[in-house]
Amino acid sequence: MGFAEWLAAYRRLASRVVHVCSVCGRPMTSSFYRASTGETYCARHAGERPCLCCGMPSDSRLVMEIPLCGRCAATAVRDQAAVKRVLPPIAKRIRALSIRTTTPVRVRLVVRDELRSHHPEGANALGMTISTGTRVLDLMVVRDLPLVQFGSTVAHEVMHAYLAQQGFGVLPPPVAEGLCQLLAYAWLRDQPDPLAAVERRRIAEDPGPVYGDGFRAARAASQRLGVRAMLDHVRRNGAFP
Ligand SMILES: [Zn+2]
Ligand SMILES: [Zn+2]
Ligand SMILES: [Zn+2]
Structure with missing residues (x-):
């Protein structure tokens, strides 16, 4: 050679x-x-x-x-004892984002069948909030979510609870879900876990007309006016500014 x-x-x-x-x-x-x-x-x-x-x-x-x-x-939130352990920093961060519920809401872990029994269309939902008027009756999150998804689901559901307690009334689904996705997205922004970036992308690039388009409309409005002014407008008009 x-x-x-x-x-x-x-x-x-x-x-x-x-x-x-x-x-x-x-x-x-x-x-x-x-x-x-x-x-x-x-x-x-x-x-x-x-x-x-x-x-x-x-x-x-x-x-x-x-x-x-x-x-x-490895980070799945499997029982109420785990909720007690991981929830306080999540709740603190949500309050720091100026979303304060008037009464503290309890996060209850449920199996997916329970969510389906409340709402057949919620087959793929990871959480659900049930309210009547300004009273929040139940805030459910699916058992076994990894920490990042647990936190973003809690943030999403806490926004539903906030909207109910603050008397926003019944909003069109893209408005309600868009605001809830916006809080989930904001919570994810501070998380060091690389999976948080994956979740953020999932929210931002969701092609759906309710969660996806709703989120993009909420983000655009909050960037233009600030979160406070946007929320005031939604409360008065039931629509994004
Ligand atoms: Zn292989
Ligand atoms: Zn995985
Ligand atoms: Zn929702």
């Missing part, structure tokens, strides 16, 4: 990057999946349910309310 040939062979070897699956560590297949975290995994995981939080394959051995990968399951 001459030097040139040797060099070419050496370069072929040296430049060969071996991509491996970030789930099983085996060599990457020619077609592969990309999770919302940007991680890639191989075609061997076809058919495995994706983790609801990050999009990586979920761990089927876990007994949880929602499909989760092991990494997201």
Whole structure:
């Protein structure tokens, strides 16, 4: 082998990057999946349910309310004792964003079937607030949400509670849900967890006419006028300025 040939062979070897699956560590297949975290995994995981939080394959051995990968399951809020532990800093941050409920609301963990029983259209909902007039009767969050999704769901539902307590009345769904998504988005902005960025993107890029368009309208109005003035306008007119 001459030097040139040797060099070419050496370069072929040296430049060969071996991509491996970030789930099983085996060599990457020619077609592969990309999770919302940007991680890639191989075609061997076809058919495995994706983790609801990050999009990586979920761990089927876990007994949880929602499909989760092991990494997201590690922060899952599984019972009321866990709520007691993780809620105070979330509630404090929400108050710092000037959203104060007149009476403290209790966050109750529920199974998804309970949300479905209250509202058949809430099949994919992760939380629900029930109010009558200005009285909040119940604030429910699905059991087993990873911390980032738990916090953003609590923020969303606390905004529903705030709107009820402050007498906003019945708002068109894009207005109500848009305001709630705006608070969830604001809470996520301060979270160091990389999954918070994934959640923020999910909110901002949601193509739906209620949550997605509602959020974008709320964000645009709050950037133009400030949150206070926007909320005053919504309270008086039932619509975004
Ligand atoms: Zn794999
Ligand atoms: Zn995950
Ligand atoms: Zn909502």
